[in-house]
Amino acid sequence: MPLSHRRSHLLQEKAEAVFPGGVNSPVRAFRSVGGEPPFLTHAEGAWLYDEDGNRYLDLFGSWGPMILGHAFPSVVEAIRDAAGRSASFGASTAAEASLAALVQKCFPSVEKLRFVSSGTEACMSAIRLARGFTGGDFIIKFEGCYHGHSDAMLVKAGSGVATLGIPGSAGVPAETVMHTLALPFNDLDAVRAAFAARPDQIACVILEPIVGNAGTIPPAPGYLEGLREITRQHGALLILDEVMTGFRVTLGGAQRLYNIQPDLTTLGKIIGGGLPCGAFGGRAEIMNHLAPLGPVYQAGTLSGNPLAMAAGIATLEHLIANEKAIYPQINQTTAEIAEGVATIAREAGVTLTTNQVGSMFTWFFTNTPVTDFATAATSDTAAFGRFHRAMLEAGVWLPPSQFEAAFVSAAHTPQDVAFVLNAARTALGHD
Numbered sequence: 439m440p441l442s443h444r445r446s447h448l449l450q451e452k453a454e455a456v457f458p459g460g461v462n463s464p465v466r467a468f469r470s471v472g473g474e475p476p477f478l479t480h481a482e483g484a485w486l487y488d489e490d491g492n493r494y495l496d497l498f499g500s501w502g503p504m505i506l507g508h509a510f511p512s513v514v515e516a517i518r519d520a521a522g523r524s525a526s527f528g529a530s531t532a533a534e535a536s537l538a539a540l541v542q543k544c545f546p547s548v549e550k551l552r553f554v555s556s557g558t559e560a561c562m563s564a565i566r567l568a569r570g571f572t573g574g575d576f577i578i579k580f581e582g583c584y585h586g587h588s589d590a591m592l593v594k595a596g597s598g599v600a601t602l603g604i605p606g607s608a609g610v611p612a613e614t615v616m617h618t619l620a621l622p623f624n625d626l627d628a629v630r631a632a633f634a635a636r637p638d639q640i641a642c643v644i645l646e647p648i649v650g651n652a653g654t655i656p657p658a659p660g661y662l663e664g665l666r667e668i669t670r671q672h673g674a675l676l677i678l679d680e681v682m683t684g685f686r687v688t689l690g691g692a693q694r695l696y697n698i699q700p701d702l703t704t705l706g707k708i709i710g711g712g713l714p715c716g717a718f719g720g721r722a723e724i725m726n727h728l729a730p731l732g733p734v735y736q737a738g739t740l741s742g743n744p745l746a747m748a749a750g751i752a753t754l755e756h757l758i759a760n761e762k763a764i765y766p767q768i769n770q771t772t773a774e775i776a777e778g779v780a781t782i783a784r785e786a787g788v789t790l791t792t793n794q795v796g797s798m799f800t801w802f803f804t805n806t807p808v809t810d811f812a813t814a815a816t817s818d819t820a821a822f823g824r825f826h827r828a829m830l831e832a833g834v835w836l837p838p839s840q841f842e843a844a845f846v847s848a849a850h851t852p853q854d855v856a857f858v859l860n861a862a863r864t865a866l867g868h869d
């Protein structure tokens with residue numbers, strides 16, 4: 439019997455009357471995959487529960503933060519405790535320094551940092567700082583990378599922008615993005631040419647070191663090293679946007695995995711344990727250009743919010759204490775899911791390109807190797823949509839777009855792997 443979505447459908451109708459598309463963030467609307475999004479009531483570990491009493495195995499982890507699974511006891515306890523002492527002060531607390539110390543332990547390149555409330559703010563602020571520090575106006579980003587929805591970053595962006603098939607956004611004046619150069623990912627020659635065309639005018643290169651927002655795309659061997667070398671030669675800053683990869687692909691993010699020392703790093707998602715939190719940080723000499731020490735302005739009423747700090751501390755403390763157990767386990771679970779489904783698909787006559795780094799992965803509905811946005815875009819998004827709907831019906835919640843990474847948490851068990859593979863057999867018509 440098909441799952442009932444009666445209550446979710448009624449809630450969706452109500453939501454559409456008040457929220458554009460019925461949602462508070464576009465990809466949640468399921469527009470590109472079709473069908474209506476279930477409304478969730480609660481989640482525990484690796485399982486999500488909806489208004490109609492259905493449950494789903496979670497393979498999107500709130501878009502990345504929930505690496506320990508949902509309602510992780512020490513995180514819940516930390517939030518409760520902090521809430522009892524006030525949700526916000528707008529003044530300094532010891533918790534900010536405690537979380538900062540944990541971040542620095544994981545990211546030695548972060549000598550100084552600042553907390554913000556989202557990945558968008560972290561990237562927007564890091565770019566302003568890079569411009570203020572170097573005096574350059576131009577910034578280089580890459581097609582299919584998403585760095586939040588600040589105006590200057592909405593050029594050939596990934597995530598919802600790619601999902602909706604739009605090049606950028608209405609409401610962003612051409613003058614605002616005229617200094618944003620969007621180049622193909624994994625192509626060092628394009629970067630060399632951009633620097634040659636504008637010597638001394640480029641403030642920074644910002645990238646997702648492993649792209650997640652066009653689906654998962656790893657950097658080609660030597661690519662990150664090449665970017666490091668080119669930026670150093672030209673006095674531009676290298677900003678690694680580790681909002682998704684930070685504390686995910688290793689405790690120290692992609693920079694530890696690939697041994698790359700950026701000038702600045704942006705963080706989000708896992709750092710707040712599911713609460714709104716982001717951070718940007720790096721070399722002290724650069725960070726000291728921020729107000730009140732320097733001329734680059736940046737601020738936030740809820741920055742360093744006590745609930746977010748508490749959830750972040752509880753999450754990072756658990757990850758640090760259990761690093762050696764957690765990371766090999768989630769990487770292994772992810773490989774079993776990613777490769778297991780790819781095998782089932784092959785047997786059903788569907789060729790997928792499967793990209794995986796650590797506990798993030800994507801099944802691209804194409805047989806072209808996916809190395810940049812152009813190759814990701816060869817995917818059959820209608821086929822992905824059919825697969826998404828069938829998997830949801832079989833009880834597995836995938837990210838609702840071909841151009842988003844899926845995530846596995848420490849709460850996923852071998853039984854959960856078997857559950858996903860069974861669901862895929864049904865979804866791909868291979869019972």
Ligand code: PMP
Nearest residue numbers: 556557558584585586681682706
């Ligand atoms: N950078 C990256 C790499 C991201 O994945 C995201 C969010 N998906 C952002 C920035 C923006 O973060 P937020 O949604 O918290 O503003």
